[in-house]
Amino acid sequence: MQTLNELPQVRGTLTPDRPLADLTWMRVGGPADVLFQPADLDDLSAFLAALDPAVSVFPMGVGSNLIVRDGGIPGVVIRLGRGFNGIDIADGQVTAGAAALDAHVARKAAEAGLDLTFLRTIPGTIGGAVRMNAGCYGAYMADVLAAVTYVQRDGTVVTVAPDALNLSYRNSVLPDGAVIVSARMAPPKGDADALAARMAEQLQKRDDTQPTKDRTAGSTFRNPAGLSSTGRADDVHDLKAWKVIDNADMRGATIGGAVMNTKHSNFLTNAGGATAADLEDLGEAVRKKVYATQGIDLQWEIMRVGRRTGEDTAK
Numbered sequence: 001m002q003t004l005n006e007l008p009q010v011r012g013t014l015t016p017d018r019p020l021a022d023l024t025w026m027r028v029g030g031p032a033d034v035l036f037q038p039a040d041l042d043d044l045s046a047f048l049a050a051l052d053p054a055v056s057v058f059p060m061g062v063g064s065n066l067i068v069r070d071g072g073i074p075g076v077v078i079r080l081g082r083g084f085n086g087i088d089i090a091d092g093q094v095t096a097g098a099a100a101l102d103a104h105v106a107r108k109a110a111e112a113g114l115d116l117t118f119l120r121t122i123p124g125t126i127g128g129a130v131r132m133n134a135g136c137y138g139a140y141m142a143d144v145l146a147a148v149t150y151v152q153r154d155g156t157v158v159t160v161a162p163d164a165l166n167l168s169y170r171n172s173v174l175p176d177g178a179v180i181v182s183a184r185m186a187p188p189k190g191d192a193d194a195l196a197a198r199m200a201e202q203l204q205k206r207d208d209t210q211p212t213k214d215r216t217a218g219s220t221f222r223n224p225a226g227l228s229s230t231g232r233a234d235d236v237h238d239l240k241a242w243k244v245i246d247n248a249d250m251r252g253a254t255i256g257g258a259v260m261n262t263k264h265s266n267f268l269t270n271a272g273g274a275t276a277a278d279l280e281d282l283g284e285a286v287r288k289k290v291y292a293t294q295g296i297d298l299q300w301e302i303m304r305v306g307r308r309t310g311e312d313t314a315k
């Protein structure tokens, strides 16, 4: 890894050994070798063009779908800020910077009579929403995306149609090290007051059913929809992750400061003082018990990134 002095000059901020825990919802994890907060698109693109191609790059949003492991993230972590959070609405389309918060984008769109209400209760950024094909209440980013602009690892800026990203359930495919900088969305139209009312209703529904004030990263595992516990074609059904966790008697299970939330058992929670290892180990213990009791192989929805403490830190 290049030392700070050897890294390309920037107008934004480069911080070595920057702890990442306070930049994530779970509040766990070690430092980034270097955290880069670019001033604007030119700064980001010039930095990536000049950065040693061997150095890995990890873009993060507001860390609402992440467990950063205790040994931190090798290479450069890129976090977009003020230069990337604009929201422009014109001709029935919404163009938002990757650092714009989903909730903010949903509110502005609703005021303009455009329906991005599904984004109102998702606590991430537009960059994270594109990468994760975020969605809820039956709507996903894939339904509204018109174009995505990202900076490739070599610094070149490209704009692609959503088809190029292979958006699927909670996933998309981006080239390694690519950093999304903005997205253009073409939402359905709606009445501004009705959209505002719907968002208020959805917020209330969340608060009633999910631990929205706790340190979580949202749903821990994907719903194992379409899976069968017997393997028989006539035994395929839609299963909810929380239900199979309950069936395995893992609601409320703990390791260290990590707990499977008692309000919603698919929410892995830092109840105070958890390490990333506590959280990941508890998640793995749940997967093991669910498999042992029901033959279902739960898949993580939360992304776990970086190195566990004690792993080789060379990069």
Ligand SMILES: Cc1cc2nc3c(=O)[nH]c(=O)nc-3n(C[C@H](O)[C@H](O)[C@H](O)COP(=O)(O)OP(=O)(O)OC[C@H]3O[C@@H](n4cnc5c(N)ncnc54)[C@H](O)[C@@H]3O)c2cc1C
Pocket (backbone or CB within 6 Å): 025, 058, 059, 060, 061, 062, 063, 064, 065, 066, 080, 098, 121, 122, 123, 124, 125, 126, 127, 128, 129, 130, 131, 132, 133, 134, 135, 136, 178, 179, 180, 181, 211, 212, 216, 217, 218, 219, 303
């Ligand atoms: C209480 C709670 C409720 C939630 N409910 C939902 C829900 O209903 N639906 C849903 O879909 N999700 C939900 N989530 C999960 C999470 O909010 C989403 O996945 C969100 O889209 C993540 O955005 P983020 O900015 O926090 O990304 P991060 O968590 O920081 O990163 C997630 C992934 O996106 C990538 N990424 C982030 N920004 C960029 C960028 N600019 N360029 C390239 N890659 C990038 C990261 O590399 C990482 O791979 C919930 C989370 C919480 C805490």
